[in-house]
Amino acid sequence: MILCDIGNTSVDLFMDGKRTKLSVADFNPVTLQDDVYYVSVNASLNERICDLMNWHDLRAFIDWDKYYSTMGIDRIMVCEAVDEGVIVDAGSAITVDLMQDGLYQGGFIALGLRAAQEAYSRLSPALNVSFNFEVDLTIMAKNTPDALTVGFLAPLIEKIERLGKPIFLTGGDAHLLSRFLPEAVVREDLIFQGMNKLIEKGVKC
Amino acid sequence: MILCDIGNTSVDLFMDGKRTKLSVADFNPVTLQDDVYYVSVNASLNERICDLMNWHDLRAFIDWDKYYSTMGIDRIMVCEAVDEGVIVDAGSAITVDLMQDGLYQGGFIALGLRAAQEAYSRLSPALNVSFNFEVDLTIMAKNTPDALTVGFLAPLIEKIERLGKPIFLTGGDAHLLSRFLPEAVVREDLIFQGMNKLIEKGVKC
Numbered sequence: 001m002i003l004c005d006i007g008n009t010s011v012d013l014f015m016d017g018k019r020t021k022l023s024v025a026d027f028n029p030v031t032l033q034d035d036v037y038y039v040s041v042n043a044s045l046n047e048r049i050c051d052l053m054n055w056h057d058l059r060a061f062i063d064w065d066k067y068y069s070t071m072g073i074d075r076i077m078v079c080e081a082v083d084e085g086v087i088v089d090a091g092s093a094i095t096v097d098l099m100q101d102g103l104y105q106g107g108f109i110a111l112g113l114r115a116a117q118e119a120y121s122r123l124s125p126a127l128n129v130s131f132n133f134e135v136d137l138t139i140m141a142k143n144t145p146d147a148l149t150v151g152f153l154a155p156l157i158e159k160i161e162r163l164g165k166p167i168f169l170t171g172g173d174a175h176l177l178s179r180f181l182p183e184a185v186v187r188e189d190l191i192f193q194g195m196n197k198l199i200e201k202g203v204k205c
Numbered sequence: 206m207i208l209c210d211i212g213n214t215s216v217d218l219f220m221d222g223k224r225t226k227l228s229v230a231d232f233n234p235v236t237l238q239d240d241v242y243y244v245s246v247n248a249s250l251n252e253r254i255c256d257l258m259n260w261h262d263l264r265a266f267i268d269w270d271k272y273y274s275t276m277g278i279d280r281i282m283v284c285e286a287v288d289e290g291v292i293v294d295a296g297s298a299i300t301v302d303l304m305q306d307g308l309y310q311g312g313f314i315a316l317g318l319r320a321a322q323e324a325y326s327r328l329s330p331a332l333n334v335s336f337n338f339e340v341d342l343t344i345m346a347k348n349t350p351d352a353l354t355v356g357f358l359a360p361l362i363e364k365i366e367r368l369g370k371p372i373f374l375t376g377g378d379a380h381l382l383s384r385f386l387p388e389a390v391v392r393e394d395l396i397f398q399g400m401n402k403l404i405e406k407g408v409k410c
Contacts, residue, residue, distance in 0.1 A: 142273045
């Protein structure tokens with residue numbers, strides 16, 4: 001059994017306990033013979049997949065009463081991995097979701113680190129600086145890189161902490177954010193853990 | 206005496222207790238005969254002003270030991286207006302600065318509301334939605350507009366409140382933010398109050 005997370009630019013595969021990442025351009029779904037359970041936000045790859053008998057869309061496994069209909073499928077998958085806690089997926093956006101007794105409590109979407117830095121640089125040449133990830137977020141800043149970093153990260157990190165639940169970090173910037181959330185558990189494969197749990201629950205007809 | 210705040214696209218004048226806003230393109234500094242005390246971030250207008258005898262750059266009045274050298278001049282001016290409190294200037298960026306006993310304690314810079322919305326829309330077509338300013342920021346969101354609004358505003362608003370000081374709101378989005386900070390005082394002319402206080406203190410040679 002293969003798990004597959006298809007994004008707009010990359011394809012993440014999980015097989016035999018190992019994770020592989022490919023670019024969408026390099027990926028041909030026909031090359032996989034095993035049963036593949038997948039999620040996908042990629043419309044053009046979806047067209048090539050829909051006729052393949054061994055590919056199973058995990059959307060059919062979701063209990064949609066638990067989530068809202070326009071919620072991103074990748075957010076749902078990471079939520080499925082956690083019964084109790086805050087799930088922070090730090091990717092192109094930073095999504096924060098709350099699970100309690102296996103039920104979805106809602107969440108929010110912040111900009112990802114790169115998107116935020118780019119937005120600052122568009123505001124003014126004076127703000128075209130890199131974030132300082134060594135900064136102390138508890139201290140008000142007295143230089144520009146710190147002011148941007150504190151301005152973007154301090155409110156977000158403190159908000160996540162004040163939700164008062166175990167924190168699970170995933171996504172490309174998980175390790176970076178873990179510097180500021182030392183109590184958090186980093187689970188790079190959280191989406192695949194969620195996909196596995198969902199498969200065990202079975203198809204919702 | 207006229208006070209003048211020159212930005213990149215607009216010129217804000219304060220004379221006879223009244224505020225007037227002009228576009229930079231429509232503004233000719235030579236037309237003002239009175240003494241003009243100004244701040245400016247506009248390099249090209251600065252060239253036209255530097256030879257005018259009645260124009261006085263307020264940079265000369267600033268005690269730079271109080272602030273950091275790369276700090277925006279408009280931030281310094283609004284800080285000068287407040288001895289004790291948090292100054293939130295909600296413009297193209299949202300700057301947050303802390304004053305205590307008339308001394309600057311540091312601050313941070315968040316994206317402005319428009320810059321944040323544009324950044325979300327660049328991330329994904331699914332996030333190309335308007336913020337919902339009726340949202341309850343204390344509740345985790347279960348739809349996309351709320352998720353973005355809560356994601357951007359809740360951490361920021363809560364951070365500002367937790368600084369635990371009187372809050373002074375200014376800038377173009379001051380009234381909008383005041384919905385979420387009902388205890389804050391809105392002072393649209395805060396920059397001119399700061400400029401006046403600085404002028405009373407006199408030039409720092």
